[in-house]
Amino acid sequence: MEHQGLLSIIVVILWVMAVCLARLTPRVSFPMGSPGRCLSHFDSSDVGNTTTLLLSDDGDTLFVGARNAVLSLDVSQEDAIVMRSKLDWSPSDKDLDECSMKGKKKMDCPNFIRVLQFLNSTHMYACGTFAFSPRCAYVNSETFSLVTSPSGKPEEGRGRCPYDPYQRNSAITVDGELYTGTVADYMGNRPVISRHLSEGGHVDLKLDDTLGWLEDPTFISSNFVPSEEKIYFFFSEVGREYDFIDKFTVSRIAQVCTSDVGGQRTLQRRWTTFAKAQLLCQSDNELPYNVIQDIVTLPPPEGAPVDDTLFFGIFSSQWSVNSGQSAVCAFRLGDIKAVFAGNYKVLNRDTLRWSMRVQEKVANPGECGLHNASDNTLRFVKENFLADDSVHPVGQSLTMVSPDQRYSHVVSQRVQAANGKDFTVLFLLTESGYLHKAVLMEKGAHIIEEIQVFEQPQAVKNLVLSKSKGVLFVGSSEGVVRVPSSNCSYYWSCAECVLSRDPFCGWDPSVKVCTHATSIQDNAGQDVEGGNVQEACVSPRFRFGLHKGKADSFPLGELVSVSLNEVVRLQCPEASSLAHRHWERPNSRLSPDLYLQLEDGSLHFLATPATLGHYLCLSTENGFQQNLAIYQVKQKSSPTPQATAMTTTRPQSPALPPTTQAGSGGWLTPHLTGPKQTKPEPTAPARETPVTTRRTSRNFTFWVEQSGETETEAEWWGGEKLLLGQTYLKELVVVSVLLVCCFSILLTMTLYSVRQRCRSRTAPQANSPGRDSERGGPPEREALRGGQSPCSNGMRNGQMAHNGQANGVVCNVTPRGSNGHLPNTPI
Structure with missing residues (x-):
């Protein structure tokens, strides 16, 4: 037992040391309103909760889903965000009264736009909570007006949009069809992954509610991989496969095929290609970061296989030891496909426990084209939908860990440096209102800068990156903020430009400025990996000395x-x-x-x-x-x-x-x-x-x-x-005169001291009187006038006051005569 306790202490110490060593500090920080980082803000007194963002293909227009409105913002200007038009979409007074009668707060009853997607080149699809009674409508993006259904009424949004504005959801459109992950009831107890607006030979699909395919999930994001013809959903839920006393939250990735049309008899109008697996963001000998917060897809480099597609996710932990921390993990598409192609767990319907038993594999769950399979095959995939293995991060390690910041949203971008090497840049939004810009390297992550975009932390946010414009748009309840993805002009010298280690920026030796690396013809001063100023900056200057x-x-x-x-x-x-x-x-x-x-x-x-x-x-x-x-x-x-x-x-x-x-x-x-x-020699007179x-x-x-x-x-x-x-x-003359005066005074004092020694040998008194006594100084003259000397008041019973000194005069203890004069001293 003692050895086990000692081992536990050592493990804790090593963990604390690892956290301290791995701590990431932003190199430069820009508080709100800092002149070194110029941001553009949009806010309006009659518009709130601008949290749902949709960017046009050309990057000039930003569509925003807000409270009771859909906005069209002009973001083509670099220093301003201008509202082009506003489309009001509010519940009626009757709807608001019914919402209040249901026991909901009045502030939660407006229509919060939670789904905003492009259907085609002319129309968008929007859904809102609409006083806890979800509604959806078409929006003409050219005229920016609502288009109702043939019945003249908005469509019901159940299963497409959450009832509660605080519940998270995901939505994506593929070929005009809407794929959503949300809850399908007022109480929020029926989670569902479904397809709507089906066209052609497709039909609307959803999960089988009786199978327990989802366990109290929180939907995060969804992404479409065209080469796989699959849509991946990311969410967190309760992990029933773990037999713990407390509920253990796990992060999941689920997949469905866009070609799925459901089974003929078994799984009619239900997914036949649904499968899910665990995302494990964990390092060796450490507790996992098990709660996913956000995830983003980074396409592979040009010429690389599709399996090199990366998914960067933000994870937090339900464990108190990792409280307040966030980790970033990267998952490779090839690893995800391998997990879904492996073995699957089996759920015992009697005990509701998962087990892994050897059995004949009838089919591969999640494989596209199973809608035409036999009933026996569909029953197999219906009961075997949880992959046995977990998806591990790239390199079996965490991409980065922030011990003192909790990240909420992330976007990624692949940037080519001046030497032609590709680097991944992550933009991470913290819950405290800061945006971190980090570059991933072989030696680890490096946070280039942090930018304060919110004065106060916001509960619901969104983050959109425009690669063509080189800007980010952050949506919150306060408004929309535009943040340039690079800030090269901030670095005033070659050294600062190189030390920033920003793959966007490089030093241009021809014009001597730090600018975008792609605009430099040749010999760009940049070293992202090492930040070596001596090598990157050709002509060094030398420090003082x-x-x-x-x-x-x-x-x-x-x-x-x-x-x-x-x-x-x-x-x-x-x-x-x-x-x-x-x-x-x-x-x-x-x-x-x-x-x-x-x-x-x-x-x-x-x-x-x-x-x-x-x-x-x-x-x-x-x-x-x-x-x-x-x-x-x-x-x-x-x-x-x-x-x-x-x-x-x-x-x-x-x-x-x-x-x-x-x-x-x-x-x-x-x-x-x-x-x-x-x-160089001076060329002009001084x-x-x-x-x-x-x-x-x-x-x-x-x-x-x-x-x-x-x-x-x-x-x-x-x-x-x-x-x-x-x-x-002038100074030389003054110093010379002072030196001569000091030398004269020293010489005079020396001669006087010699003279005093000669006189003391012939003095009729044994004691050595002071200089004033010898020359008849002020004390003697005061005594002759009948006054008291400076020392007379200080003498009592042969004792001296003030150490025998008064007003700079040295006082002796020699007895005095009755007349107040020293005996045997001529007057």
């Missing part, structure tokens, strides 16, 4: 005027949450006794003559170091001569942005560690150029001149700054 006795060029920095003994706080901007920030001084180290570096990157210290000077904040990420901020701390009362510097023309590196000019935005030039560059500091929206400090097109440079020698062309004659 002295090399072989020569000084590097260095900007003056932002001037900070302080008073002595004042607490100085220097802020350092955060270029990346994956970078480590630290502070340095020219040719000196920051002692922890004098300086305090906080976790937010700021530096705190007390202003003293020793702490005045320059301070440099450096950021190190993935082996690359760059400057983030430079400050010049000066004393307020000290004279500040006008800074003049020799301006030299600095050649621009092809891997870095051009020199910032006055009046234009720019960024602090990063430095790379490397050999010293040769500085002139006085005042240097100022400016800040951008990202709070990065950079330096520009008021005029001219050259950078101001300074030389550092032995840790002191020497501005070329500037003289210090």
